[in-house]
Amino acid sequence: MSNAVELRSLSKSFEKVKALDDVSFDVAEGELFGLVGPDGAGKTTLFRILTTLLVPDKGSATVCGLDVVKDLWAIRSRVGYMPGGFALYPDLSVAENLEFFAAVFGTTVEKGYELIAPIYRQIEPFKDRRAEALSGGMKQKLALSCALVHRPDILLLDEPTTGVDAVSRREFWDQLGNLKASGLTIVVSTPYMDEALRCDRVALIHSGKILEIDPPGAVGRRYPLPLLSVTGGERFELLRALREFPEAHAVYLFGDELHYTDKRAEVSAQAIAAEVQEYLAQRGHTDAQVAPISAGIEDSFMELMGGAPPPTAAAA
């Protein structure tokens, strides 16, 4: 299998900010590849280079075997790009937006209809509505249809689910699964760690650097320290108590749990759990439950970002 995307030591700076810092990875043809990281991580800069809208300072990048600097015109017709914020024409109707994108690529809505039909049919009843009057979920579906209408070989989606509710997000990922099944290569960025689970592989990106690239199920396996889940009792109090435990490496809120990481890689998680349980009991948290767990993507991301948080937030 050849690679749909190849990046080699890619760097790009804006004034003093290193938006991308020596980024290298490949995306295989037909892969659903996730780029997971917060705002400012470098995700959008990477997409802009892949879509030939920005020229890298250093390194090289190819898309569908074409060089992003030399072959920009050839790349543009091969790529379907959905920028952050959807970038639709607000005063054109749903149908007009779609026709416009088809025309720009020298094709027609009819020729692309089969590919976009499963998505576009859901908004077709509103085809005369101006794009600005659509809900977030509908804008997202229209933007995806516009990115697909010229039948690209690779789909680049920059934060397609940001600001969209949990139900629409799930449906969107179901659609990406269908598109992948049709053979399309997809690179998608998201700030939502849970969405990474739907990808074949994910790259964790922060401050312009790739922290790790793995299948989502493998990301947590590299977590270097014992990790415990702590539940029960008053959460904020429990958090403070755990932070004061001398062997604590990092303590975070985590849904309805707290996640506690211990400094001691050599001690078994089971033994540490017993120790932490006893420490909490001494501090009056007798109903706290402590259990070893395996790390997830978000645990790994936080650890790779640099572990323990600065004292500013907890001190308030």
Add this chain to the structure above:
Amino acid sequence: MTAAAQINGFAIDAQNLTRRFGSFIAVDHITFDVKTGEVFGFLGANGAGKTTAIKMLVGLLAPSEGVAHVAGFDVHSQREQIRRNIGYMSQRFSLYADLTVRENIRLYGGIYGLPPAHIEERTKLMLDTLGLATNADDLVGKLPLGWKQKLAFSVALLHEPKIVFLDEPTGGVDPITRRQFWELIYAAAARGTTVFVTTHYMDEAEYCDRISIMVDGKIAALGTPTELKERFGADSVDDVFVRLARGAKKGEAA
């Protein structure tokens, strides 16, 4: 009622609160209360009516029907008092990008009518707490997103409001910064401030004392995260949310 609401320990008390736009019912007879000092998560799909409900509660939009008291004041007749007694932070930030951190704090202190000496004192405390002391004279527009969010939250608390409304306060930031933000929320709640928060991050819903989930203009479920998970036999609030919000059609057609 004003006194009663405060004595009863309710920061918000809404009964049959309704808002129509023509024939469209954006908010449809919602009834709920929020206790003083509570962290209350106000969830719903896009288009479910959350924003309309919040606009009524903060005094920006008159209800079509129903009653509500916020910080003890009537949303029909005491909107000015409500605005003076609440803090509000939207996802778009209320800060001025081309003013410095210090200037923003001074500006909002002035708007809230705080005496200059008090503003000075609060500024110092805030900068120290947020670790922004060395950035006091930086333009807010140049700060990282997470810092802006924490600063916007602190500025929303500058006049020590009884309730603070946070509309998707943590969108887009890294997982550590999101958690730091929630620790600021807990710290404010521990000081007695009531926190009313919306979010699309379902793990954050678990951090709330109680949550409500709006579907098609109505409150479809309300309770502690644990209660809701038990009631729906779900593993997470995410599951509860998806079960309730899936099949809601009004928002998409709107």
